[in-house]
Amino acid sequence: MITATLTNRRSLLGLKELGMDEIASILDRAAYWEASSNKLEPALQGKFIANMFFENSTRTRFSFEVAEKRLGAEVLNFAAAVSSVQKGESIYDTVRTLESMGIDAGVIRLKPNGVLADLATKIKVPLINAGDGNNEHPTQALLDLYTMRKQFGELRGLTVSIIGDILHSRVARSNLYALQKFGANVQFCAPASMAAPELGAPLVTMEEALKADVVMLLRVQLERHEAGMMGTAEAYREQYGLTTERASRIAPHAIIMHPAPINRNVEIDDELVEHPQSRIFTQMQNGVPIRMAVIERALN
The missing domain is CATH 3.40.50.1370 (Aspartate/ornithine carbamoyltransferase)
Structure with missing residues (x-):
């Protein structure tokens, strides 16, 4: 069973609290993927990732989607403008709904400050910060x-x-x-x-x-x-x-x-x-x- 501590450790909410060695390991692994000659790698086949963008994005959203598909993951794209958020649904309820449907991880961009850190304490799947307010864009x-x-x-x-x-x-x-x-x-x-x-x-x-x-x-x-x-x-x-x-x-x-x-x-x-x-x-x-x-x- 995945513990809350492990889930939090696998999340990427910001770089302020991340150690130099952990950051270096991400850079090194990126070098591995850049050097790979294969366009598609089935490393995450069978995994479902939700891209949850509550704020507009082009580069970041498409970059994540390309990365996810290159790893063989199933990708769910969520845009607030065409979702139940427009009907008044809270960000928490939206993310919790997707978690209930069986996603394995969520990539999330938010406009308000402080919401992501709070969400991460309540959601049991890893969250990756794609930009939150004026806080971080790791x-x-x-x-x-x-x-x-x-x-x-x-x-x-x-x-x-x-x-x-x-x-x-x-x-x-x-x-x-x-x-x-x-x-x-x-x-x-x-x-x-x-x-x-x-x-x-x-x-x-x-x-x-x-x-x-x-x-x-x-x-x-x-x-x-x-x-x-x-x-x-x-x-x-x-x-x-x-x-x-x-x-x-x-x-x-x-x-x-x-x-x-x-x-x-x-x-x-x-x-x-x-x-x-x-x-x-x-x-x-x-x-x-x-x-x-x-x-x-x-x-x-």
């Missing part, structure tokens, strides 16, 4: 770490600048928690209205941020902003966007990253998205083996 950070490790060989000693909407960013939080465990130096660059001083990372100027080994831009999350918080997109680009002029000043060995979706010509100029130093589409590609490793960890 698989995005794992694929970011994987991308950096492939580029530089190791993470220790790297300087990583995360630029943009730190306040609303679960990506920034998960990257900070994970990178610090590996001895990387994480620094933030953001307008005062988008900073998160409680996270403890140093806040640097744009000029200083461009000197890093990794220049990571964040999406300006317009849907989370209060009116007037950001000003105009043009003003943001002028002060904090990676323009072609600014990109000319980054080091030759440095890489450009972005979790996407991208507001082109706001966080980053259009012609830089596929610049030789950009790893934006490489990040998306790396999402599949990372999520294969995370799903396998949950179910094996």
